[in-house]
Amino acid sequence: MEWKDVIPVLAGGIVILVVALVVKPVLLGEPIGFGSPGVGVLAPPEYVPPAPLPTATPFPDDGEVYTRAFRWMSIDGGVHTTEIRVPEALFSAARETPRYADHLAWGRYALAPADRPILEDLAGRIAPPVDNPDKEYFRLMNLVFFVQQIPYDKDENTTSYIEGVLPRHVRSLDDGIEYPKYPVEMLVDGRGDCEDAAILMTGLLDALGYDTVLLKYSNHMAIGIRMDAFNPYYAKYTPKYFTYEGKHYYYIEGTDFEWGNVSSSTTARWGRPLAIGDVNGAGIPSVRSETPEIIPLRYIPAPAEYRISPARLPAAGGA
Amino acid sequence: MEIPIPGLPDLPDLKIPSLPDLKIPRLPKVAIDWRKALTAAGVVIAVIAAAFIGWTLFENYTYDRDVTAFGSHVAAAEADLAQVSEKVSAHMRSRPANPSLAEADAPVREFAAIAEYGGAVTAYHRQVISADAVPDAYLEAQSAYVRALDHLNRAFSLWSSAAAAYDMQAYAAVEDNLARADQEWREYVTAIGDYNQRLRVAEEVGEVPPA
Numbered sequence: 041m042e043w044k045d046v047i048p049v050l051a052g053g054i055v056i057l058v059v060a061l062v063v064k065p066v067l068l069g070e071p072i073g074f075g076s077p078g079v080g081v082l083a084p085p086e087y088v089p090p091a092p093l094p095t096a097t098p099f100p101d102d103g104e105v106y107t108r109a110f111r112w113m114s115i116d117g118g119v120h121t122t123e124i125r126v127p128e129a130l131f132s133a134a135r136e137t138p139r140y141a142d143h144l145a146w147g148r149y150a151l152a153p154a155d156r157p158i159l160e161d162l163a164g165r166i167a168p169p170v171d172n173p174d175k176e177y178f179r180l181m182n183l184v185f186f187v188q189q190i191p192y193d194k195d196e197n198t199t200s201y202i203e204g205v206l207p208r209h210v211r212s213l214d215d216g217i218e219y220p221k222y223p224v225e226m227l228v229d230g231r232g233d234c235e236d237a238a239i240l241m242t243g244l245l246d247a248l249g250y251d252t253v254l255l256k257y258s259n260h261m262a263i264g265i266r267m268d269a270f271n272p273y274y275a276k277y278t279p280k281y282f283t284y285e286g287k288h289y290y291y292i293e294g295t296d297f298e299w300g301n302v303s304s305s306t307t308a309r310w311g312r313p314l315a316i317g318d319v320n321g322a323g324i325p326s327v328r329s330e331t332p333e334i335i336p337l338r339y340i341p342a343p344a345e346y347r348i349s350p351a352r353l354p355a356a357g358g359a
Numbered sequence: 360m361e362i363p364i365p366g367l368p369d370l371p372d373l374k375i376p377s378l379p380d381l382k383i384p385r386l387p388k389v390a391i392d393w394r395k396a397l398t399a400a401g402v403v404i405a406v407i408a409a410a411f412i413g414w415t416l417f418e419n420y421t422y423d424r425d426v427t428a429f430g431s432h433v434a435a436a437e438a439d440l441a442q443v444s445e446k447v448s449a450h451m452r453s454r455p456a457n458p459s460l461a462e463a464d465a466p467v468r469e470f471a472a473i474a475e476y477g478g479a480v481t482a483y484h485r486q487v488i489s490a491d492a493v494p495d496a497y498l499e500a501q502s503a504y505v506r507a508l509d510h511l512n513r514a515f516s517l518w519s520s521a522a523a524a525y526d527m528q529a530y531a532a533v534e535d536n537l538a539r540a541d542q543e544w545r546e547y548v549t550a551i552g553d554y555n556q557r558l559r560v561a562e563e564v565g566e567v568p569p570a
Contacts, residue, residue, distance in 0.1 A: 085479030144530035345544030
């Protein structure tokens with residue numbers, strides 16, 4: 041074989057290479073040459089942790105304060121007075137804060153960080169620590185009774201606010217107005233409606249370490265307190281509880297208590313708290329007939345599905 | 360008798376050549392050299408054989424190269440998703456028991472950061488893998504894996520929306536977004552199962568040498 045015979049073979053090979061490496065990629069829109077298709081638009085992502093939030097500036101102790109005196113009855117019948125002091129700046133900040141449109145977020149009112157020191161102080165004075173676990177129930181009921189004795193007033197009444205006018209962040213609803221109060225607002229105003237009492241009571245109970253939720257009915261709000269078992273022998277009713285995340289929360293009314301005149305010849309009154317689990321005590325039809333929506337004080341979003349399914353890798357070089 | 364045609368000039372006498380004067384070309388005689396003919400045929404056959412073998416080798420090379428590239432991209436995606444999974448699992452394990460509001464908000468911010476990270480990871484690998492030129496046998500597996508990444512990407516996007524709704528204290532919207540994200544996660548798991556099955560089929564097909 042001579043050189044001139046080899047040339048066609050070489051030419052054929054070159055033609056094949058040109059077809060494979062240039063013509064075919066051009067026709068199919070692939071990259072020309074041996075290189076694999078590159079992706080250079082995005083860079084490989086990196087995890088960026090969230091930046092820490094700046095800590096809130098505490099309200100000054102030396103500014104103007106609202107002083108409120110509460111006269112209340114404990115469950116043993118004794119009458120007590122308790123004074124609270126709320127910085128005006130704290131109260132004004134609460135008043136000027138827009139209300140949450142979503143009632144599922146109302147637990148945030150009870151846990152407001154700025155209100156917490158005041159609630160811890162007040163709860164400690166109303167229900168001081170006990171050395172005997174048997175007295176824990178009385179401690180709890182004293183706190184419940186304290187809130188139940190705060191006068192009830194509707195959101196639409198200007199008498200419910202110390203300014204004598206409706207706050208600017210009241211929310212208009214089809215059947216009236218809504219203004220859930222921060223605990224300090226309820227304490228300074230000295231009155232409020234059912235959700236205000238429920239928020240204050242859950243805030244105080246939380247400060248004492250109780251696990252509580254808000255119970256929302258169609259026209260009422262009450263409290264649920266977690267108890268593993270509550271069925272006292274003296275109860276003339278079956279204590280009502282609701283289950284949330286596998287835990288039992290017993291009903292507590294926040295806005296009323298049992299009372300009456302000591303005798304017909306005196307204005308002196310006796311009173312006792314509406315009992316835990318008694319849904320008939322307050323005489324509210326929705327409480328007797330409805331199953332409430334349970335609103336946890338603490339809400340952390342938790343997806344149910346979040347597990348990565350490992351995928352099999354293709355065998356190297358095909359099969 | 361000649362009748363003159365008016366206007367026609369007188370033509371000189373035309374001389375028609377006689378046919379025997381024409382020269383007809385003849386083909387040269389081909390002297391067949393059998394040695395050269397066999398050489399030419401051999402060259403043609405060699406060229407065809409070289410083309411066929413070269414093309415087959417090239418196809419094999421391209422097939423293997425494409426599958427290897429696809430495999431390495433899936434492996435990279437799986438490695439990054441494993442890191443995302445680790446962060447998600449750690450996040451779910453570290454939920455505070457009785458947090459203050461600030462302590463309750465912090466995990467949600469971390470949740471948002473993980474969602475952002477997961478979304479970026481899935482978007483990146485989706486772009487890489489969907490750009491892979493894979494053999495026909497692997498097209499369905501590739502499509503299933505890209506679909507899985509799409510579901511995962513939407514799930515992370517919904518997580519981000521849930522975290523944003525939490526920041527606005529719109530908890531009902533949070534729950535709604537999480538429920539939709541859960542559905543995307545379930546569809547992602549289904550797509551991965553589909554991918555595994557189609558990959559197995561592709562590899563069985565791949566055992567037969569490509570044409």
